[in-house]
Amino acid sequence: MTVSLPDWEATTDVVVVGTGVAGLTFALDAAPTMRVLVVTKGAPDEANTSWAQGGVAVVRDEHDPGDSVADHVTDTLVAGAGLSDPTAVELILGAGPGAVARLIARGAAFDAGPDGLLRTREGGHTANRVIHAGGDATGAEIERALLAAPGLPTMLADHLALDVLLDGHGRARGLSVLGPDGRIGLIRAAAVVLATGGAGHLYAATTNPGVATADGLAMALRAGAALADVEFMQFHPTVLWTGPGELGHRALVTEAVRGEGAVLIDATGASVMRGVHPLADLAPRDVVSLAITRRLATAPGGVSDHVYLDATAIPPAVFRRRFPTVSAACLRAGIDPTRQPIPVAPAAHYHCGGVLTDLDGRTTVPGLLAIGEVARTGLHGANRLASNSLLEGLVMGERAALAVRADVSAATSRPAELILTDPPAADPAGRLELQATMSSSAGIGRDLPGLLAAQSAIASLGDDPAGLHRATPDRPAVETANLALAAGALLAAAEVRTESRGCHVRTDHPNRSAEWERPVLVRARGAAIEVLEPEVAR
Template identity: 40%
Template sequence: MREDLPSIIIVGGGLAGVFCALKLAPTPVAIFAPTPIGISGASFWAQGGIAAAVEEGDTPENHANDTVAAGGGIVERDIALGMAREARARVEDLAAMGTPFDRSVLGGFLPSQEAAHSRRRIVRVQGDVAGRAIMDTLAKEVARTPSIRVFEGYFAQEIVMRAGRAIGVRARDNDGMIHDMPCAALILATGGIGHLYRVTTNPLEARGIGVAMAARAGAAIADAEFVQFHPTAIDIDADPAPLATEALRGEGAAIVDRNGRRFLLDIDPAGELAPRDIVARGVFASIEAGNGAFLDARSAVGAEFPTRFPTVYGSCVSAGIDPSRQLIPIAPAAHYHMGGVWTDARGRTSLDGLWAVGEVASTGVHGANRLASNSLLEAIVFGARVAADVRATPVSPVEWRPQADRIEPAPRERDFAAIEELRDLMSANVGVIRSGAGLTAAVRSIRRMMSHARDIEAHNMLTTSLVVASAALARRESRGAHFRSDFPQSDAALARRSHITLDAVLRIADEVAA
């Protein structure tokens, strides 16, 4: 396989990686993904849609303003505005490929409303199946694009570096075989970190592997402390937790406690349509106080639930809940990582030969709290930008003789046990509400687990967790999705993005352990 690989490798088969590969065509590219294209990554699970100024009277400037307002004071405004200005063109790209976006009777896009948006600008598909429809469309497009080779069932483990440059990637296939794959350009599109937490809306492969790989190779990581918790995961003890899309609240669904009281109005005048971090903390507090939290869509959607929101309806019915007549139990769940591998506006990381795109990247457009439905938008805008930059970048060959393919021993049972311990630890101490004491305990425990882990994939999960916990410990304030009970106010002196390396993280951990 190695001898005829394309010189460009994309790790990850979600929207960001696949869209980038399509934009690179006809330049040859290989995609390595743990699951089949079309169902790979969190993109497939996305319900709301793509944020874009498509309604008459809306503008990219309005969209950028909302993005900055939601981002807790640390959004890179120029980058956010650039993304908003490219939004419609990228949505039109998807439409041209066959994505069946909802349309008005006149043929125009039919956008919906979501929290913290000042206009209706969420371009969606059949109410709540945007991610699935987009990925199905792109999978068909990949199948008819001869320049793209797809290798499914490959789990990336490590970036191979030479002379400060990324020159390849090491991955394990489903049979346990380890492959060293050289490349001239490596693009990380590995997704998020949700499965580092006990309750998450993310698929199993969202384990923070890309952040760990880049950090171990020496890349800068930005904004790692900012983890968004979706306030309305459906609380039915499923892993991952199914999502009750924010579009339901945009259409008028209310959040109530077990007594039917809209408690969020006590926290923010926008109630259910307040920014996600505020809603998530309110829901979390109501549950912790024993009052529960529920989504009431009986009046707003009612009997139209099966046709307007079929995904949510199906998830509820599978758990014995009829959302047209009953309340939907909800809880906050790890949903999106605003942080990740630092990149510039072209998707370049701090390491030569390495680009990052999608949730694994930190471009600066999300700040401390991502605006709803900007995630799929970021994936396609920066997917196109990375493709253009890779194609325009001359690369000199680097000598490397990869090891022969080989079998890796199976992970040890204690490594699996450590991951289960880790997920509980992250939810308890690095979750919706944090404290200095809890974060310190988390850093100590994760560092201890790292010293015992033998499986590299378990070690990668622990590494990313340590990066997130250490960055959260270092930010001694509350901002956006990062809330510390011991520092509940924002500090104007800290209104800036964070940047950290693995060396700095290990120094923090060693100081805590001392």
């Protein structure tokens, strides 16, 4: 096999991949003290961050009587179903108020009333602590503010990161990228930061925009990094259902709509959540998604593919002002949410696991950091608490920017020989089959035969045996290869976790098991995925 030589080279201190909340926060914080190059595969604002609706969960202590960071920690640990790391939870949530204050200082405008910032409640929270912007357009405002903030370093938009490049000592020292002109570039750096966001397009229906193709997970795997908790894909319970067979990126109906009083009903008008959980419609997401899935299995009223979110009790003017994004999406689909229940169904939404990191964003590969949704810090455990992820991106972006200084000063003195790799590539024609397989075998409700069959089906979809796509790589071919590798990791972890916990529901192991109160760690060995004992990872 011949290794592609780069068409161009550049050198910087640190290269960060991704322009969502985590990557931009990192870049802005790191830029004053080092050379930072930002790489992003689409337009700068193409990111999960831009789509976030509900808000940022944060206890801004001085303004929040009756709430506390300790209560936020407790709610997060409950949602995490025994797998959150209490140290990570306390540190990240405790750093939240300061990180949000600095975001506001950078220009993000949150919705406010006469008594300060407005706060709402979302599933799993026991207090109103979710601040929001533009009603339900929080992420768009955060993205706007960060992209407009002074001091943003040089950015290569429309450049797809292909691989993290290692030196002969196994240290991350660069990145290969594919430009819009099809040319491959090599960026030498003392440290590489993955802030590549989510993996929703592992599944046939997702709330994630098209950029969320698990690239960071795959790059980390190919670089030899350990991943953890990857079996926990959170399915958002209320994604706008617009018809059978509707695939790809779908509109979210934020949980905050239930926070304002909307309730889930089935096609017969019966409540979905009554009697299921003490928090009823505001139960954690895994509970609500599973309850909907179970209800749909009984096809109430002959309907087996969607339930309804009845928001008609919310005054129309309030609904339109508070939820302009949801209103617009519903109206585009011909639904007036102030007059008729909104058809909804669960869809892939947030990847709780990811690249195993410490609380400075360091992965198990020296010189490689990961922050934001692509990373697994231990905050989310088996199920992310609503609106904790924007906060995690802010806090970890800041912390990694501080930590990376040491990597930069340690590495710049040593010139590196980089080990070049061929671009990942697979036939893009396999992508739909991969997504359909993941939805049917690794969605809400998994079992051993389905997981094994999915692993063998997807292994062949990640191949490019004749090297046709590798010879002239393009974004669809690279993304398909990345999806296949990341899917393999998720399936392997889901196979070994023989219990049900949080977002991971095994129909053949329906109960939670004390034996599994620990993360599943995985790593790539060539094209194969191996499951590690925790002490082996570091």
